[in-house]
Amino acid sequence: MKNRKLAFESLRSVLAIAISLAIALVTILLVSDMPGTALKAFLFGPLDSMRHFGNVLEMMIPLIFTGLAVSIMFSAAQFNLGAEGAFFMGAVVSSFVAVQWTLPVVIHPIVSILIGGLTGAVFCGIPALLKVKWGASELVSSLMFNYIAFFFGLYLINYFLRDPNAGAMVSFKLLASAKLPYIIPKTRVHFGIIIAALTIVVMYFFVYRTRWGYKTLLTGLNSQFAKYAGIKTAVVVISAQVIGGFIAGAGGSIELLGLYRRFSWQQLPGYGWSGVIVAILARRNPAYVPLAAFFLAYLRIGADLMSRQSDVQNEIVAIIQGVMIVLIAAAGFLEKAQYRMVFRDATRDLTNVGNTAREVGG
Amino acid sequence: MKDFLQIIFTTQFGYSVLRVTTPILFAALAALVSDRAGVIxxxxxxxxxxxxxxxxxxxTWFHSAWLGLLMAVIMGTLTGMLLGYFHLxxxxxxxxAAVALNLLASGGTIFVLYLIAGDKGISSSLASLTLPKITIPLLDKIPVLGPILSGHNVLTYFALLSVFLMHYFIYKTPMGMRIRAVGENPEAADSVGIGVKKTQFIALAMSGMIASFGGAYMSxxxxxxxSRDMTAGRGFIALAAExxxxxxxxxxxxASLLFGFFDALSNSLQLLRVPAEFVQMIPYVATVVGLVLYTAAKRNQYQRMLIKIGRQLEPEK
Known part of the structure; x- marks a missing residue:
């Protein structure tokens, strides 16, 4: 029964994805003068060269981190949307470590990432604390903290780390000792993908195999029940958001050290919001996060290639994402079919039981 | 400090507070109507x-700002209904659903803008129109008050009027009462025959409609x-204001006026030698502080009330 339920959930996800892709394809056919080229680039572009496929893998890395971060926060039923700001601030602070501190080769990125992670933990932790201590909605205050992180981060970079000799508003060059090495030739896929894989394993183990993870899930399902069961829900709720913030902050730091020569973001990069999409696609399960991240990265790289090779803009991904999220998150989508399935199964089971009883009795 | 005071105590500053409050106020009223029905x-x-x-x-297409506004309002209502459909x-x-809608809006508007205006950043290639500014007779002759209150966009006055309309609607009309009943206790509302989902659907449609005035005002x-992502978090600030x-x-x-004040302040302080990023942070920090102060005060009040009730329930000796 449990397997059938899982199968049904997967079927629903696949259908949601198919519907959103179909809408995108129709849109492309409608707006493009060269729909053939556009579709080919969109659907198969990422596969046509090692470099393009490498682009998919390198985009997966930040998506995995923010996806994991949002998953753990949502698992505790906390609608903290601060992963965006945590990711940004993680990168800002770790660029200070990467520019100003002199450390040995392997130690330097580790320290930089850890400090980036701590910064992220603070930025997601504050809304959590405000909620627990004073009852201020974590949703609203985390949204505000995204903007605070953005302006505060820009202030730090522009006033303390800006390279006056560079033309644009960018930081000094990150020291070579702090950079994460590329690990796949001919691509820019960096060591961060291994850290991402490790984090997935750790988070899966944490959520499904430790008492603390179980407490988090229970609090998320029913915090009143968890409280009566003797769980300190306030601590659980805060810790989930601090952990989420840490992962998001570390993700920002890893993105910076893996792909950039200087800190050069002039806008929020949007990976925090993408993390929400990944978490929903993965149904908050860390084991599915890489799949979801790969899928989203593939879509985006495909769309980028399409916008370069044809007349369709890559923002079409926004349409796919939006439709996909609402349909997957929609409990009512295909609900009737689900009821029918449950009903059929139950009737069959009952008939079987009845038959067995008759045989035994007769 | 002297410069600082000179900036605040000018009629231009008072005027600009109202100007930047307008979109936040519309959005806050939009947040209010759905929140009162129990849907954030x-x-x-x-x-x-x-x-x-x-x-x-x-x-641009109709050569009429008013028709543009009308279409914006229709569009906003439909979007609110779409959200209601998905949720209910x-x-x-x-x-x-709302996160999805926001992501869709952010990318989708750029997609459409590029299709029509051929630019991904700004619509300046379109000859779009603006709604008129209104000079209020007599009032504009009064010193100080005149320059602050007169000569605003017509939507600014409508926003101010909407506060009272909303007050009347939510407290005095049957629909408003139904919305409040559903928000406060859906089971009780249901038991007296109020359609909970229908009421929430109407509230979300209204919310979309009111927010669309804020959107139309922006452009x-x-x-x-x-321009892309031009709302810059005003929809979120409005939630905090509400x-x-x-x-x-x-x-x-x-509360919207307070955020408008800080928003205007951040615009004006950029003239002084305060780092621009720091100043731009002010409205958001003020929002968080305000939110915490308000909820903390409410919680205190609630606890004091509980203690008071507890005392009253204690048997007399």
Whole structure:
């Protein structure tokens, strides 16, 4: 029964994805003068060269981190949307470590990432604390903290780390000792993908195999029940958001050290919001996060290639994402079919039981 | 410090407070009507963005700012209804549906803008129109008050009027009472025959409609063009303003005014030698502080009330 339920959930996800892709394809056919080229680039572009496929893998890395971060926060039923700001601030602070501190080769990125992670933990932790201590909605205050992180981060970079000799508003060059090495030739896929894989394993183990993870899930399902069961829900709720913030902050730091020569973001990069999409696609399960991240990265790289090779803009991904999220998150989508399935199964089971009883009795 | 005071105590500053409050106020009232029905609407940001673009496009095509506004309002109402459909019919978590809608709005408006205006950043290639500014006779002759209160965009006055309309609607009309009943206790409302989902659907549609005035104001009053992500978090700030205003129209108005003040301050302080980023942070920090102060005070009040009730229940000796 449990397997059938899982199968049904997967079927629903696949259908949601198919519907959103179909809408995108129709849109492309409608707006493009060269729909053939556009579709080919969109659907198969990422596969046509090692470099393009490498682009998919390198985009997966930040998506995995923010996806994991949002998953753990949502698992505790906390609608903290601060992963965006945590990711940004993680990168800002770790660029200070990467520019100003002199450390040995392997130690330097580790320290930089850890400090980036701590910064992220603070930025997601504050809304959590405000909620627990004073009852201020974590949703609203985390949204505000995204903007605070953005302006505060820009202030730090522009006033303390800006390279006056560079033309644009960018930081000094990150020291070579702090950079994460590329690990796949001919691509820019960096060591961060291994850290991402490790984090997935750790988070899966944490959520499904430790008492603390179980407490988090229970609090998320029913915090009143968890409280009566003797769980300190306030601590659980805060810790989930601090952990989420840490992962998001570390993700920002890893993105910076893996792909950039200087800190050069002039806008929020949007990976925090993408993390929400990944978490929903993965149904908050860390084991599915890489799949979801790969899928989203593939879509985006495909769309980028399409916008370069044809007349369709890559923002079409926004349409796919939006439709996909609402349909997957929609409990009512295909609900009737689900009821029918449950009903059929139950009737069959009952008939079987009845038959067995008759045989035994007769 | 002297410069600072000189900036605040000018009529231009007073004028600009009202100017920047307008979109926040519309969005806060939009947040209020759905919140009172028990549904939090964090899609205001996206709805404002969509309607800002709608206003620009249709005012260009129809050569009429008013028709542009009308289309924006229709579009906003439809978007609110779409959110309602997903939340109430398909049972999507309303926060997730709204996040999806916001992402869709952010990318989708750029997609459409490029299709029509050929630019991904700004709509300046379109000859879009703005809604008129109104000079109020007599009032504009009064010193100090005149320059502050007169000569605003017509939507600014409508926003101020909306505060009272909303107050009347929510407290005095049957529909308003139904909305409050559903928000406060859906089971009780259901038991006396109020359709909970229907009421919430109407509230979300209204929320979208009101937010669309804010969106139209952004591109047809505040400035005269559409630019990508131009709402810049106003939809989110409005949520905080509504919460801080205790979910009442008058309270939300005062809180919006406070954020408008800080927003205007951040615009003006850029003239002084304060780092621009620091100044731009002010409205958001003020929002968090305000939200915490308000909820903490409310919680204290609630606890004091509980203690008081407890004392009264104690048997007399």
């Amino acid at each position: 609407n964090i899609a205001l940001e996206g709805i404002m963005l969509i309607t800002a673009l709608t206003g620009v496009l249709f005012s 019919k398909l049972k999507t978590n309303v926060i997730l 047809m009053g505040y400035v005269s063009w559409f 919460a801080m205003g205790g979910a009442t129209p008058i309270g939300s108005f005062l």
